[in-house]
């Protein structure tokens with residue numbers, strides 16, 4: 337009797353795993369084999385914008401990890417420039433910030449990824465501005481198109497009233513020749529937007545909006 341029960345359990349497990357396999361084969365993975373580099377801004381000694389104990393660096397990383405998971409579910413191969421609270425500067429760099437950004441640019445360029453996204457939060461001294469926006473550098477001809485796609489998603493899904501912009505003064509964006517943009521996903525300096533940006537549910541929303549932008553870029 338015991339043996340029979342064991343056999344039934346084994347049979348059931350085999351059936352379930354076959355069903356899962358068949359189902360997984362059936363699901364269309366819209367980003368299969370695409371290599372995507374995510375760059376969570378700041379980290380370590382460099383907190384980025386800082387308001388009421390909230391560090392931009394921490395929120396950038398939390399959102400980037402959620403984006404990574406969302407993209408992996410679509411079959412993408414995803415790398416992050418940092419996976420924890422640190423920066424990439426070399427020891428005793430004469431300019432720590434520059435060393436950090438230049439190493440990030442190097443790893444992204446060497447990866448030959450299909451797309452990279454730097455993820456940051458915005459800040460302004462008035463505290464009035466809010467909304468997500470995309471910045472592009474003209475170093476790669478694809479970048480303007482990518483910025484436009486993300487801005488449309490931000491307008492429709494996050495109610496952003498801002499526009500995408502060319503910005504060719506950003507140290508990292510100027511040096512990365514792979515296609516990609518800088519996403520400033522909200523203003524940490526704005527009280528109402530800050531309450532959203534630190535919220536897990538809203539961070540997941542941002543992640544799914546970014547995933548949809550990536551899918552649109554690759555699949556039209």
Ligand SMILES: [Zn+2]
Pocket residue numbers: 377378384385392456457
């Ligand atoms: Zn930043």
